[in-house]
Amino acid sequence: MQSQHKNKFEWACAIMVTENEFIHEILLLLEKHETDKIETMGVNVQEGRLHLYYNPKFFDSLPDPVLFWVFQHEMYHLVLHHCTKRKPSDPHENDLHNIAADLAINCLIKESLTCKRWESACFPQKFGFETHLSLEKYMELLRKKFPPPPPSQSEPKDGDDKGQNQENPGSSKQQQNSPTSGSALPQPFDDLSGWPDIQLAA
Numbered sequence: 001m002q003s004q005h006k007n008k009f010e011w012a013c014a015i016m017v018t019e020n021e022f023i024h025e026i027l028l029l030l031e032k033h034e035t036d037k038i039e040t041m042g043v044n045v046q047e048g049r050l051h052l053y054y055n056p057k058f059f060d061s062l063p064d065p066v067l068f069w070v071f072q073h074e075m076y077h078l079v080l081h082h083c084t085k086r087k088p089s090d091p092h093e094n095d096l097h098n099i100a101a102d103l104a105i106n107c108l109i110k111e112s113l114t115c116k117r118w119e120s121a122c123f124p125q126k127f128g129f130e131t132h133l134s135l136e137k138y139m140e141l142l143r144k145k146f147p148p149p150p151p152s153q154s155e156p157k158d159g160d161d162k163g164q165n166q167e168n169p170g171s172s173k174q175q176q177n178s179p180t181s182g183s184a185l186p187q188p189f190d191d192l193s194g195w196p197d198i199q200l201a202a
């Protein structure tokens with residue numbers, strides 16, 4: 001079963017050459033891992049190696065033109081250094097950074113008959129933001145729209161919440177999803193903070 005998904009996934013990466021050769025070339029460089037530990041698809045960089053993780057159910061659910069759009073989305077995260085030197089210095093801003101990166105990227109992907117956006121992704125219009133801004137500018141806008149909760153409510157007691165501050169993709173979600181701003185921060189469909197615990201899941 002798993003090899004069936006892998007074969008189809010490799011085929012999709014190969015056929016991407018007809019859609020976007022640049023993206024295709026980057027896809028070839030990736031170590032690809034099938035896993036059910038994430039819901040969708042995502043990339044990270046570990047020890048200088050590029051990794052792409054995907055949930056086979058998510059992969060199977062996408063029509064080819066949407067899959068090609070998602071491939072481009074993920075490769076842009078890599079080429080724009082969202083997983084490396086442009087990662088946020090404050091891990092509490094991981095979710096904000098992920099969304100800002102998605103907003104910036106999703107303005108760059110050109111749609112066509114064979115490349116259709118995944119409608120569940122984040123787009124500037126959904127937030128009332130201008131299109132085609134930088135990741136940094138979207139971070140500024142998101143900070144204003146989704147201010148963090150007051151420190152007295154968000155700080156864990158006695159530091160017993162250690163382990164939340166490193167590359168732990170699930171760690172900052174509750175904090176950033178505070179209802180204090182009136183509306184919760186939506187989730188990006190991929191998380192660039194890394195899934196470091198997944199390792200070579202396949």
Ligand SMILES: [Zn+2]
Nearest residue numbers: 073102188190
């Ligand atoms: Zn993304």
